Amino acid sequence: MVTASTVQLTGLRGRDAECAAIRRLLDGPPDAGGALLLWGEPGAGRSALVGYAHRQAGARTVLAGAGLAEEALLPYAGLQRLLDPLLDRADALPEPQRGVLRAALAGAGCPAHRRLALSMAVLGLLTAAARERPLLCTMDDVDQGDPQTAEVLGFVARRLRELPVAVLLTAGTDAVAGGVPRHRLRPLDDRAGAALLADRLPRLDPAVAVALTAVAGGNPQALVDLAEVLTPGQCRGDEPLPETPPVDGALGRGYRARLGRLPADTRRVLLLAALDPDGDPATLARAARAAGTAVEALAPAEAAGLVRVDARRVTLPQPLARAVVAQSVPLAARRAAHLLLAGVLDGTDQRLRRALHRATAAEPPAPALAAELEAAAGDAAPAAAAAALARAAELSATPRQAAARLVGAARHAWTAGRPQWARRLLADSRVRGPADPTTAARAGLLRGELELRCGAPSAASATLLAAAAAVSGVDRLAALGALVRAGEAVCFTGDQYRYAEVARRAAALRRPGDPPAAELMTALAAGVAATLRGDHERGGPALRRVVVLGNRLTGPALTPAALTCAAVAGLLVAVDGAAHRLAERAVEVARARGELSLLSRALELRAIAEYWLGRHDAAADTSREGLRVARETGQVTCAGVHLGMLAVLAAVRADRDTSLRRIREIGEAAAPYSRPRALAQWALAVLDLVDNRHDAAAARLTALARPGIGRGQVLIQVMATPYLVEAAAGTAHRPAATAALAVFDRWASSTASPSRRALSARCHALLAPRGSAGAEDGFRTALRLHPADAGAFERARTELLLGRELRRNRRPRDAREHLHTARETFGLLGLTAWAEQATTELRAAGESVGTPDQPAARLLTGQQLRIAQLVAEGATNREIAARMFLSTRTVDHHLRNIFHRLGIRSRTELARALT
Structure with missing residues (x-):
């Protein structure tokens, strides 16, 4: 039998919510009880949580039992083991109850008309024991033992409201103990x-x-x-x-034990389900009939947690369960099952599935079957195509054929977002022997892309350049794609000076009359290279041409890769709406086709477009989704960029805790000039600026790039230039800010973006002499240019800076109008720290104003709000720490952050703010 008792969770990792639920169960009033059912798949940690409950029981008497599959046919066997320590108290029960209890626990069973009396007897016995000390009663794997015990315990668990008895049950399903509060153990993040x-x-x-x-x-x-x-x-x-x-x-041993207890017909149908990864119920039903049984035979396997069945799909909970079921029978039986499945797949749309089952049952070599698999893979989703080509390689007649098919399988595996599988297939292709030059070049292309996305971008550019040169003679589109990826690699690592070589090679591959996909990539390389060297007169037209081509893509040319290229171009020429639409289209196409390898990159570009459009909340949502996808597909470089964007967006909201947490997640592995490290430094600089540490902020942002030598993250520094200028205006870093603004100006003036020109005007106002007409004119020009339908945050910051300028120039009446507007906008956006700055300026301008009018619930995290509510109720920090299972120091820390976010100074003001 498998239970989570084998899981030795150090600190019960990832089970904070479950531990809290157990503490609530045990920490209720001494004269009241309750019950809880924890359920989840085998290995989820159920028994570890039972052990946690035992350790938290305190003064309670603990009764512990476990459902045993070996006793599932012995009525009340589990109940007998659970109640054995209390049986000497049975004499205190009324005679009818005492008799039925003793008979049931002695193995005589219980007639149906006496089950209520038996259940009342168990409840009475627990009540009698609890009179001396409160009681904790646990039954692990209640669904694995005899059903009669589960029925009685469910009856008891529903009747504990006024009794000092806590009941904790665990099971692999929630189909037991109806009416009992339940909590599902979900997978760890x-x-x-x-x-x-x-x-x-x-x-x-x-x-x-x-x-x-x-x-x-x-x-x-x-x-x-x-x-x-x-x-x-x-x-x-x-x-x-x-x-x-x-x-x-x-x-695995636990799954095998469960499998061994199933009836023969159940194992037969379960094998068919395990060998058919599509999980189509109709196919399984036909196969079961062909095997001389019925799909209903799966019911015991479903009850044992080995399979899940619904109207649309039959699934096994873990890939391991599928492997255990398949390995539980001899090879001949597996082959026969595959042939049986192939026989019931007779539709034209099931060509690949049928061929895969036939191929799995075949002995190599089988060149005709391998060719059939290769042909069928052309119309399949990436993961299915990878599996088909991998099997076709095993059936191939020659090593070269096998190697080519393995490289193709690896490409599909990577496209499906499974880099480990792709690497394994590439390694297998080498084992097959020397491949032909074209196959070797395609393997190099894939290897470079894996390096770029999954861990070694510093090595990726050289790999991709070499592969592009090797494949250029036979596949120009593939070579251009490799060059685009090589350019992405040098930009990611901060080696922009190397982009010129990428552009030179791409130009050499350009031909008159190129198809749109080829023209798009050559124009992108030329445009990016020109932009990086500040030649916007050449770069702008090329990049705008890429955007036009991206909007015209159709048919086979409409790929996530091409759409992301066009989105990059749109961002570089500041057509943010078009860039957002192209990135969104890339996301849609990648999802629709199962091309997960580019989904995270497309989400990254969508988030950047949303940042420029002023949709910070949407950008954060997109980056969180991109981070999840990157982690699921093993793309550590993309994950680092999404973490960096989340850190910046949190810093803009002055959410210090979240920003620093995201920066810690980036870790020390990010290279000094890499994009994630630059984003982290930008986020830290914004936090410095919020806290009025202007010199520190300017130093961080100045160090992001060294444009003169083409090192560092020039594009990130351009994005952060408005913060750099604001931080450096009154510090020794002013010359560096002036130089950065010159770069920003050359770019902004080459675009048609009013938002970029508004930021440029604001930056010039900040660098103008304080109190000068030039400073005021610059701020007013920026306000005129800020788009009315987007960018409320940047407009509000301009209002704040203009109000501050006017106030310092001894024009408080004029300043107050702009400061009120800034304060109101920041309040509506929920940006408390910025609203506080506006409030401070208003007070300095001679106006008496309170804290920003914003509901506390919208400004605090869930834990902060709970602490604030307890403070408002009059609880001390020590009492709050005890009730929330925190240290007093942690409560102190949260309370300081609460005061900061709400702009208050005392517990009395906090109580007032919450009401």
Whole structure:
């Protein structure tokens, strides 16, 4: 039997909500009880949580039991083991109840008309025991034992409101103990999975931890099993990771034990379900009939947690479960099952599935079947095409054919967002022997793209340039795609001076009358190179041509890769709406076609467009989605960029805790001039600026790039120039800010973007002599240029800066109009720190104003709001710490942040703010 008892969770990683639910169950009034059902798949940590409840029981008497599959046919066997310590108290029960209880626990069973009496007897026995001390009663895996015990415990659990008895049940399904409050144990997220792995492998590469969490499906026991079989090379990320947890690990042994207890017909149908990854119920029903049984035979497997069945899909909960089921039968039985499945797939739309089943049952070589698989893969989704080509390689007649098909399979695997599988297929292609030059070049292209997205962008550009040169003679489009990726690599690492070589090679591949896809890439390379060297007269037209071409893409040319190229061009020429539409289209196409390898990049560009459009909340939502996709697909470089954007967006909101947390997640692995490191520095500079540390902010932003030598993140520094100028205006960094503004001006003036020109005017106003007509004119020009339908935040910041300028120039009456507008806008946007700055300026301008009028619930995090409510109720910090299971120091820290966010100074003001 498998239960989560094998999961030794250090600190119960990722189970904070469940632990809190258990504490609430145990910490209620002493004369009241309650019940809770925790349910989840095998290995989810159920028994570890039962152990946590035992440790938290305090003065309660603990009764502990577990459902045993070996006793599932023995009525009340689990109840007998649970209640055995209390049976000497049964004499206190009324005679009818005492008799039925003793008979049931002695193995005589219980007639249907006496079940209520038996249940009342159990409730009475627990009540009698609880009179001396409150009681905690736990039954782990209640669904695995006899159903009669589960029925009685469900009856008891529904009747504890006025009794000092707490009942905690765990199960693999929620279909037990109806009417009892329940909580599902969901998969661990990336952070909790990484923490669990770090407890066992302290030096594990962070990207490997994220990939393993995906392999394990967030299952704690699967993660533990994986940690036990990793090699040192896999821990470092140098070797491909396992595709599933080990079948001989604790979770795999548990699945095998459950499988062994199923009837023969159930195992037969379960094997068909495991061998058909599409999970089509109609196909499974036909296959079951062909095997001489029915799909209804799956019911025991569903009850055992080995399969989930609904109207649309039959799924196994873990890839490991599928592997265990498949390996539970001899090879001949698996082949026969595959042929049976192939026989019931007779539609023309099932060509690939049918061929895959036939191929899996075939003995290599089988060149005709391999060719059929290769042909069918052309119309398949990326993951299915990868599987088909990988099997076609195994059936190929020659090593060269096998290598070519493996490289093709690797490309599809990567497109599907599975880099580990792609790397393994590339490694297999090398083992097959020397490939032809074209295949070797295509392998190099893929290897470079994997390096760019999944861990080694500094090496990616050289790999991609070499591969582009090797493939240019046979596939110009592929060569141009490699050059575009090489350019992306040098920009990511901050080596922009190397982009000129990329552009030179792309120009050499340009031909008259090129198709739109080829023209788009050559124009992009030329436009980016010109933009990076400040030649906007040449760069602008080329990039605008890319945007036009991107909007015209149709048919096979309409790919996420081409659309992201066009979105990049749109951002560089500041047509933010068009860039957003192109990035959004790239997201839609990538999702529709299952091309997950480019989804995170498309989301990155959409987030940047939303930033420029002033939609900061939307940009944060997009970046969070992009981060999730990047982590699920093993793309650590994209994940770093999304973390950096989230840090910047949080800093703009003056959300220090969130911004610093995102920066910590980027970690120390980011290279000094890399894009994630630059975004992190930008975020820290904004936080410095919010706290009036102008010199520190200017120093950070000045160091982002060294345009004279083409190093660093020039484009990030351009985005951050308005903050750099504001920070540096009154510091020794003013010359650097002036130089950065000159770069910004050359770019802004080459665009038709009023928002860029508004920012330029504001920056010039900040650098103008204080109190001069030039300063005021610059601010008023910026206000005139700010778009009325977008960018409320930037307009409000201009209002604030103009109000401050007027106030310092001893024109308080004129200043107040702009400061009120800024304060109101910041309040509506929920930007408390900026609203506080406007409030401070208003007070300095001679106006008596209170704190910004903004509901506290919108300004505080959930935990901060709960602390604030307890303070308003009169609780001390020590009392709050005890009630929320926090340290007093943590409460003090949160309270300081609460006061800062709400703009208040006392607990009395806090109580007033909440009401």
